Amino acid sequence: MIGRLHGTLLEKQAPFLLLDVGGVGYEVQAPMTTFYHLPELNQTATLYTHLAVSETAQQLFGFAKRSDRDLFRTLIKVNGVGPKMAVAILSGMDADDVARCVHDDNVSALVKVPGVGKKTAERLVIELRDKISPSGGRADLLNPAAAALTPSDAGEEAESALIALGYKPAEATRMVAAQSKANPAASAQELIRLALRKIAG
Structure with a gap:
């Protein structure tokens, strides 16, 4: 089992990133809450990982914080929740938000x-109420840094990430366009964060 990776960040195209560890490139899928804390390319990053093995694929998921990986593992144990949905949940809200939704019975926020x-x-x-504490206990492990992108590049990257997370192309375009207009200098990560925050209300 691969539990942790420490290496050089070579690529990041949400929800995927490529981490070079001793000359081996690991393709890792990560939620947006992890992308917000990634360093710039060619800098060192540490990820806590979970290897999901199925009959058709082996997928490696990475998280900036051990608590996020723990929550991911708790989520995928819930009937009907697979790794892709767990990544989408952790992209739309951080561990604290998930905990609040569960303990406040806030179903409406989760269905978004x-x-x-x-x-x-x-x-x-119902299933998570007794398994997670009211606080997600977040603590930054990676240094946040935004990639230097032109506004159009940032918008396209943000749209691609939202589509990869399960939003329809037209919906992703609308979400990003609204945030780009209000925040013309925003990076791709900032546009995604603002769009998801708007959805979460």
Whole structure:
């Protein structure tokens, strides 16, 4: 089991990133809450990882914080929640937000995540209430840094990331366009964060 990676960040195109560890490139899928804390390319990063093995694929998921990986592992144990949905949940809200939704019975916030229906949201609230504390206990492990992109590049990257997270192309375009207009100098990560925050209300 690969539990932790420490190496040089070679590529980041949400939700995927490539980390060079001793000459081996690991392709890792990560939620946006991890991308917000990634350093610039060619700098050192540390990720806590989870290897998901199925009949058709082996996928490596990475997280900036051990607590986020722990929450991811808790989420995928819930009936009907797979790794892709867990990544979408952790992209739309951080560990603290998930904990608050669960302990406040806030089903409406959870159903705003792509792929999460009302029944799944209700199941999450019921099954997670006794498994996670009211506080997600977040602590930064990676230095935040925004990539130097032109506004158009940032918008395109943000749209691609939202589509990869499960939003429809037209919806992703609308979300990014609204945030780009209000924040013309925003990076791709900032546009994604603002768009998801708007959805979460």
